[in-house]
Amino acid sequence: xxxxxILIVDDEERTREGLKKRLEVWSSGAHDIISACDGKEALxxxxxxxxxxxxxxxxxxxxxxxxxxxTLRVNGKKPVVIIVSGYPxxxxxxxxxxxxxxxxxxxxxxxxxxxxxxxxxxxxxxxLQKTEYMExxxxxxxxxxxxxxxxxxxxxKQALSFIEKHSDKAISLKEAADSVHLNPxxxxxxxxxxxxxxxxxxxxxxxLQRAKRLLLTTQYSVEEIAEAxxxxxxxxxxxxxxxxxxxxxxxxxxxxxxxxx
Numbered sequence: 001x002x003x004x005x006i007l008i009v010d011d012e013e014r015t016r017e018g019l020k021k022r023l024e025v026w027s028s029g030a031h032d033i034i035s036a037c038d039g040k041e042a043l044x045x046x047x048x049x050x051x052x053x054x055x056x057x058x059x060x061x062x063x064x065x066x067x068x069x070x071t072l073r074v075n076g077k078k079p080v081v082i083i084v085s086g087y088p089x090x091x092x093x094x095x096x097x098x099x100x101x102x103x104x105x106x107x108x109x110x111x112x113x114x115x116x117x118x119x120x121x122x123x124x125x126x127x128l129q130k131t132e133y134m135e136x137x138x139x140x141x142x143x144x145x146x147x148x149x150x151x152x153x154x155x156x157k158q159a160l161s162f163i164e165k166h167s168d169k170a171i172s173l174k175e176a177a178d179s180v181h182l183n184p185x186x187x188x189x190x191x192x193x194x195x196x197x198x199x200x201x202x203x204x205x206x207x208l209q210r211a212k213r214l215l216l217t218t219q220y221s222v223e224e225i226a227e228a229x230x231x232x233x234x235x236x237x238x239x240x241x242x243x244x245x246x247x248x249x250x251x252x253x254x255x256x257x258x259x260x261x
Contacts, residue, residue: 004052004122008035009042009068010084011060015107019055019084019114026115031122039063039071046072051079052125053118058085058096069099080125082117084109130217136256137212139205145195155180156194159187167206169230173199208244211237215253222249 006023010016016035023033036042038060045051056065063071065083072079082103083096093104102124103117162179163171176199177187191199211229214220220228226237241249 003031004125005032005034005049006053006055006118007042007045007051007079008033009037009039009054009056009060009065010035011038011057013037015057015084015109019109022111022114023118026118039065039068042068043071046075046077046079051077053082053121054079055082055084055118058083066095066099069096069101073099078128080121080128082121137209137216139209141197142202142205142209145197145202155182155187156191159191163203163206167203167210167230168228170232171203171230204240204244207231208241211241211249212245212252215249216256225249 006027008016008019008023010019016037020033020035023031027033034045036045039062042054042056054069056068058065060068069081078100081096081099081101082105083101084105084107086107088106096104102121105113105117158180159176162176173188174184176191177184180187182190188199191197191202195202197205207229211225214225214228218225222238223234226234229237231237231240238248241252245252247255
């Protein structure tokens with residue numbers, strides 16, 4: 001798991017610093033542990049960097065932990081959240097759950113329970129981030145085509161399965177037609193009729209979707225990603241990517257990472 005930023009928000013300095021020190025010892029420098037004394041300062045941190053996990057007190061002057069969370073949601077920020085509170089309150093807990101809070105800890109926070117809650121929250125954040133990356137990389141035209149058009153059309157379903165399994169290689173129309181025992185010319189017409197896309201466009205979209213996922217989830221170079229997506233040269237891959245996405249692969253990766261801040 002790559003280094004994450006954990007923000008602790010609490011107006012009580014002793015509690016805030018205690019939680020911070022515990023997590024610094026636990027993380028041994030693997031994660032960036034920062035703190036804020038109130039909601040206003042917390043919002044400033046969110047403007048400056050990507051916060052992966054927020055641990056916030058419920059009862060704070062001017063802006064409660066739940067109000068802070070609502071403000072973040074309105075502004076499109078969705079960190080994984082752990083709430084800490086000085087007393088059990090069912091109404092607070094219900095509202096926290098509704099807002100997507102992953103855990104609710106009572107003060108004084110037990111050291112072991114804190115570490116377990118943080119580890120669980122970071123695992124959840126990692127899973128959520130991967131899901132969001134997959135959604136970003138998804139080709140909506142492919143999703144619509146596969147949901148609405150294919151149904152139980154066996155030959156095309158088998159062909160799509162063949163393409164999926166070989167999406168890291170250059171696939172010819174003849175190879176796909178042979179895989180379902182059809183004449184290439186007939187297969188080409190059937191494919192367009194039943195998918196709404198030409199064979200070439202479909203394969204291109206699948207390969208570019210694979211490339212987008214790799215751009216978002218790995219540190220591979222553009223050249224390595226081009227090869228993994230079945231392209232012999234990075235130059236042609238970049239040209240094709242720009243035609244479909246409007247920007248180069250490098251700018252796509254940079255733009256997506258910037259939007260996470």
